[in-house]
Amino acid sequence: MSFLIIEISKYMMIFLMILYALLNFRYFGMKEDTGRNRLCLGQNFLMFFIHFLGYLTLYLTLEDEKILAFYWAQVLFFLLYLGISRLIYKNISRLLLNNMCMLLSIGFLMLSRLSTDKAGKQFVIVVVSAVITLIIPFIIDRVWQLSKIPWVYGGAGLFLLLVVCVRGITSYGAQLSITVGGIGFQPSEFVKISFVFFVATMFYRGTNFSNVAVTTIAAAVHVLILVASKDLGSALLFFATYLFMLFVATSNWLYLLTGVGAGGAASVIAYYLFDHVKVRVTAWIDPWSDVGNKGYQIAQSLFAIGTGGWFGMGLCQGLPDKIPVVEKDFMFSAISEELGGIFAICLILIYLGCFLQFMMLAAKMKAVFYKLIAAGLGCLFIVQVLLTVGGATKFIPMTGVTMPFVSYGGSSVFSTFILFGVVQGLYILKKNEEEENEKN
Template sequence: MINVITELSKYVILTLMIVYTFHCFYMVWRQDEEEKRELLHQQLTMIFFIDFTAFLVIYLKSMDFRVILFYIEMMIFFAAIQILYRIIYQNASLLLLNNMCMLLSVGFIMLCRLSLPSATKQLLIVAAGSAVSLVIPVMIRKMKFLKDLTWAYAGIGIVLLAAVLVLASTSYGAKLSLMGIQPSEVIKITFVFFMASLLCTKVDFRKVVLATIVAVIHVGILVLSRDLGSAVIFFVTYLVLIYVATRNPSYLFLGLGGGCVGSVIAYHLFGHVRQRVSAWKDPMAVYQNEGYQIVQSLFAIGTGGWFGMGLCQGSPEKIPVVKNDFIFSAICEELGGIFAICLILVCTSFFLMIVTIALKIRNPFYKLIALGLGTEYAFQVFLTIGGATKFIPMTGVTLPLVSYGGSSVMCTILMLAIIQGLYILREDEDEQIETQRKETIERRGKRATPERKRNRQTP
């Protein structure tokens, strides 16, 4: 009976995920606010049934009562964050909030299936990050001096990265964390704020040089620390913001050329880089060593097929570091390739929403922040999924909101809170423009009224 429930559950979860994904894109084209609200409520219902079905299967397979307790705690958290956002920020983007809850749900399902203690720890970190994030939007609205802290952002980033390089111990071939915290995740935010603050006013060659110097220092320290994934994310974000601020394609091409040269130099200087490239080129040739991880990932993806093995039916634990770098492979194995494609589309919807918000914001400082944070999010998703599927060499970054990792999930939630603040700012700008338009019409109407009276009185 349990096997029947497990087999049916994967089709129920898959169907709900497909419909949820369709709603993410369908709402972009709809203008009817009442219909949007109804679709948002339907999305919450689908998240609830996906979680209920998945955790029911995990409990039936494990018969561990702690799974039920975790499920209750998780649902309380989701209910709290949905209610609080609706009370505190009535102009917030509920689709952005729903997508965050969906990605967190997928992560909690897989973490609970792989390691319940890790899932419990992740939930505590997510709850703490969400509590902090509730004050971020109002800070974005009220703290107008943020654009004036240009060199404070640069200094914080460089000092923290240098501390990691000097003091951190090596883990999986790279220096990543201090006292259990990965500063590069926080510096993703400060780096975007630095670039936006420097480039939000008139951009000349001097500012481009200053931005390049600071970016080279950030990326250089990360390369020396062998945190290659973060180094690539910082570099791509730098290129995007320079191009958007200057509209000069020559800077983009020069940057890409410099990045290619830097990659070749890193390949020859660092054995760590050569190992990852070797595992990417032919993982079966080095299966017993550096290729083992990617081979197991490909086996898991292939085993899952289109519809997956079903929760608790696969063997994702055979993939090293599956909770962090290769959780996408575990999702493919147990929930299926179609579910994984829907997950990618939800992440794509996330990115497109951020870009849409950025394009509608008139303040150049906030516009660059939105584009920078959106670029970091999208490229991190690309690096994680690309590495797990052997599309690119593995870079060792996590899938935002889904993978296990306290610093990563905390900072991603804070990034999304900043985006919510920018979305609310955009709504405020629209309301202000509409108010000014109505006042202008009223003033014109008042001036026109005496003129019409005089015209009637003239014989």
């Protein structure tokens, strides 16, 4: 009987995930708030149902009472977070709020399957992050001085990156984190947000050649420090975000093409300078030539994705833990293996829905500063997703970048909460402005 329930649940989860992804895009075709609210309510139902089926499967498979307790703790958190967010901010983007919770629920589900200990730690970090970042939309809506302190953002970011470069803890060939008061965190996850604010404030001042040159030099210093720390995944993320923001601010194709060329040249130089980059590129080109060593991680990832097929093996039926660092860099592979390729594609579509919301908001914002913030954070978010998925599927070499809200990692989760909090603040600001215009 349990086997039948587990098998039916697998296909129901896929079907419900397809419906959720479709509603995610149907939202953009609706103009009336009433229809959008009904759609978002439907998304909430689908999310809780998928979440329930996933944990029902885990409980029936593992027969662990802790799974049930953890499930109910999550349900309580999601209900409170959804309710309190909408109570405090009546003009909040319900689509982004729903997608955040959907991505978090999938992350909790997969972490519970891989390691209940890590899932518990992630839950604590999520709750703390959610509480702290609830104030961010309030700050964005009321603090106008945010656009007047570019070198505060730039200086703070460079200082943190330098500390990591000099005193950082080395992990997988790169200096990534530091420890303060016994708590380890990865500063680059937070600096990427201050970096977007720095670039936005600089271009808000002007896009003349001298200002662009100064901003480019400062951005290059950020990237070079990351390269010196061998954190090349973050360096690529910073570079792509800056290039996109530069093009949005100036609409200058020469800047864009020059930046792409410089990035390509820098990639070649990095290949010859850093041994671990050579290892990753070699593994990317032909993982089967050294499948027992250099190519093992990517080979296992491809095996997992291929084994899962369209419909997946089912939760706890695959071997995702055979992939090294699966809970951080290769969650997409684990999801593909056990929940299926269709489920994984729908997950990407949810990320894409968030990105479209960011870009539509950027297009609507009249203030250049806010427009650049929304565009920069949107680029930062989607490039991170593409790097993660691309690395897991062998589309690009592995970069060590995590999947937002899904992968294990406190710094990643907290910084993504901040990112969404800022965008929600901009969304609320725009909706309040539109309501004021309608009254007048």
